[in-house]
Structures are given as C-alpha cells and as structure tokens.
Amino acid sequence: MASGNMKDIKRRMKSVQSTMQITKAMELVASSKLRxxxxxxxxxxxxxxxxxxxMARIAMDTREGDSIYTKARPVKKSLFIVIAGDRGLAGGYNSNVLKLAAAEMAGKTVSVITVGKKAQEYYAKRDVEVLADYPGIAETMRIQDTHDIVGEMLARYKKGEIDEAYLCYxxxxxxxxxxxRCKKLLPLSFDAVEDQGKAKALTEYDPSPEAxxxxxxPEYLNGMLYGAVVESYASEQSARRMAMESAxxxxxxxxxxxxxxxxxxxxAAITQEITEIIAGSGQVGS
Structure with a gap:
C-alpha cells in the first residue's frame, strides 16, 4: 500500500519538475525579450x-478653424483599435485590456481593428464588426507598419463611416x-495643454496652420499607434515573466x-517492514 503511494508521489514529482523546467525556460525567454x-x-x-x-501648439493656432480632425460631430458609430498579445500564459494581461475595451464599447455601435492574436480570437467569437486583424506584428513592429491601420481609420473617418476612434492598449x-488604457484618437483634443500659451510663440506656418x-x-496617429504597440508588447513580456516566475x-x-x-x-513503509520482521521473528522463536 505504502509502496504504491510512493510510486504515485514520485510520478507526480517528476511531472511537476517537468512543468517547472518549462516555466523556468519561458521566464528566461520573457526576461530576454523584455530587455x-x-x-x-x-x-x-x-x-x-x-x-x-x-500638434498641441499648432492646434492652438487652428482652434478657430474648421479642421475635420478636431471638429466634434454626433456619434453614430465608433471604431476601436484593440491591442492584445499573440500568446497566453501572461497572467491577466490579455483579459484586462479586453475587459476595458468591452466596458468602453458598452452602449455604442462599434467596429474593431485588432492587433494581436488574442484580440483576433476574442472578437471572432463575438457579434462585433471586425474591419481588419493584425496578428503577430508586435515583436517586429516598425513605424511604417502602422500606416495601413491609420490610413484605413482616417479614410473611414473622412467618409463619415465612423465618428470617433479609440485606442485600447x-x-x-x-x-x-x-x-x-483606452485613449481617444479622433476627434483630436488638446485641452490638457491649454496652459502652454507661452510656448506658442512666434511660429509661422506655410502655407497655413490648418494645412x-x-x-x-497622420504622422501623429502613426506615432500614437506605434507607441501603444511597443508599450503593449513590453507589458506582455513583463506580465509573462511575472506569471512564469510565480508558476x-x-x-x-x-x-x-x-x-x-x-x-x-x-x-511508514520502513516502519511497517520492521514491524513485520519483529512479528515474524517472535513467531519463529515461539
């Protein structure tokens, strides 16, 4: 009985040790990628x-203008760019950003552009219009890789197919x-830098501030998206490293x-054997 129990324990120890080797390896890989x-x-x-x-300084000069990018309009449809990871085993990294995006979308008519395999899989199972999927681009992301995403967003915004855009990362x-976090991309707003009036000094724009x-x-939005993808990828590796370290x-x-x-x-097995030997020797002696 004890021998069978020992075999089960040995088997389980070997299984846990194999799992720990995997988690240790994943922790080291995540640490390297995180750097x-x-x-x-x-x-x-x-x-x-x-x-x-x-952008903030120029916006202060164009505030009286009629830029399509800053002018608010009635919201009929919203676009969300949702950035998640390409793999799991990263703690609450993926679920946190997807839950935040779902909360921001509540009560709105939305369409989605996904970045990352987990976001792609999440919205493929839900009744949400997905305009495009971009899995597997975060690790090697370059600024020029954002042009297609931003270009499609701006084209739809200019046509009136969407009335606002958000970035969840x-x-x-x-x-x-x-x-x-979930930040509003369109229409643009720079109210937070209203007090920087002193910085707006003697700048002339050719042909005009509006132009x-x-x-x-577009360059600003490309930078926003690139920065969000880079931040998200670093967050994913950090979350995975911590999850694997904990595991x-x-x-x-x-x-x-x-x-x-x-x-x-x-x-217990040794004690049982000794007891059996003593009991056996007593019977032989009698």
Missing part, C-alpha cells in the same frame, strides 16, 4: 512627446506594473511538499 522591449519603449517615448507638443509603467496641422495628423515558485513549493510526503511514506 529589448524596454529599450524600444524608451526610444519611442521622446518621439511621441515631441510630436504631441508640436496596455501601458508599461514598470516591470511590476502594467495598466490597461500643416492636417499634414501632421515556477509554486512548482518548487509543490515539489518540497511532495518530497516531504514521499519521505513520510517511505518512513
């Missing part, structure tokens, strides 16, 4: 901040913290408990 992803995030942020400040705050503003808008720690704890149970079962 490169963090470098991309650091490089992309100054570009986004610069183009945002430039995960912001990389730190290796321990990732936050799901320069309209020209820069490895749990597996190690399970092995310790199983090892303790195995030792107890072995001790």
């Amino acid at each position: 490169h992803a963090k470098e991309r995030v650091i490089r992309s942020r100054p570009y986004f901040q610069t183009i945002y400040q430039t 995960t912001e990389f705050v730190s290796p321990m913290t990732q936050e799901a 320069v503003f309209s020209f820069i808008v 490895s720690d749990n597996a190690s704890e399970m092995i310790e408990n199983l090892n303790l149970s195995y030792n107890r079962a072995r001790q």
Whole structure:
C-alpha cells in the first residue's frame, strides 16, 4: 500500500519538475525579450512627446478653424483599435485590456481593428464588426507598419463611416506594473495643454496652420499607434515573466511538499517492514 503511494508521489514529482523546467525556460525567454522591449519603449517615448507638443501648439493656432480632425460631430458609430498579445500564459494581461475595451464599447455601435492574436480570437467569437486583424506584428513592429491601420481609420473617418476612434492598449509603467488604457484618437483634443500659451510663440506656418496641422495628423496617429504597440508588447513580456516566475515558485513549493510526503511514506513503509520482521521473528522463536 505504502509502496504504491510512493510510486504515485514520485510520478507526480517528476511531472511537476517537468512543468517547472518549462516555466523556468519561458521566464528566461520573457526576461530576454523584455530587455529589448524596454529599450524600444524608451526610444519611442521622446518621439511621441515631441510630436504631441508640436500638434498641441499648432492646434492652438487652428482652434478657430474648421479642421475635420478636431471638429466634434454626433456619434453614430465608433471604431476601436484593440491591442492584445499573440500568446497566453501572461497572467491577466490579455483579459484586462479586453475587459476595458468591452466596458468602453458598452452602449455604442462599434467596429474593431485588432492587433494581436488574442484580440483576433476574442472578437471572432463575438457579434462585433471586425474591419481588419493584425496578428503577430508586435515583436517586429516598425513605424511604417502602422500606416495601413491609420490610413484605413482616417479614410473611414473622412467618409463619415465612423465618428470617433479609440485606442485600447496596455501601458508599461514598470516591470511590476502594467495598466490597461483606452485613449481617444479622433476627434483630436488638446485641452490638457491649454496652459502652454507661452510656448506658442512666434511660429509661422506655410502655407497655413490648418494645412500643416492636417499634414501632421497622420504622422501623429502613426506615432500614437506605434507607441501603444511597443508599450503593449513590453507589458506582455513583463506580465509573462511575472506569471512564469510565480508558476515556477509554486512548482518548487509543490515539489518540497511532495518530497516531504514521499519521505513520510517511505518512513511508514520502513516502519511497517520492521514491524513485520519483529512479528515474524517472535513467531519463529515461539
């Protein structure tokens, strides 16, 4: 009886050890990818901040204009660009951003552009119009890879097929913290920089502020999307590293408990054998 129990424990220990080897390997891979992803995030942020400040200054000069990109209109249909991961085993990374997107979509007539395999799979099972899917692009994303997505969004916005656009992604705050966010892309708004009037100084725009503003808008949105994909990819690797580290720690704890149970079962088996030997020797002596 004890021997059979020991075999079961040994079998389970071997299974947990195999699982821990996998989780350890995935943790190391995620850590390596995270280092490169963090470098991309650091490089992309100054570009986004610069183009945002430039757009804000020009917008202050065109506020009285009639730009299609800043003029609000009645919302009949909304577009959501949802960025999730291409793989699972990343804790709550994918579910958090998808839940946030679902909350933002509530009560609206929406269409979706997905970035990442998990977002593609999620909306394929739901009654939501999917305009395009872009799986497997996050790891090697370049700024020019955003042109097709932004181009389609702007074309539909100009035609009146959509009246507003949102970007749902995960912001990389730190290796321990990732936050799901949903930002409005269209119509553009720069009210948060209203107090930067001093920065708007002696700048002349040729041929006009409105023309320069309209020209820069696609580049601004390309930068927004690229930054969001880069932030999301770094967040995914960070979340996966933490999840795999936690899984490895749990597996190690399970092995310790199983090892303790195995030792107890072995001790019980030895005690039983000694008892049987003593009982047998007593019968022989009598």
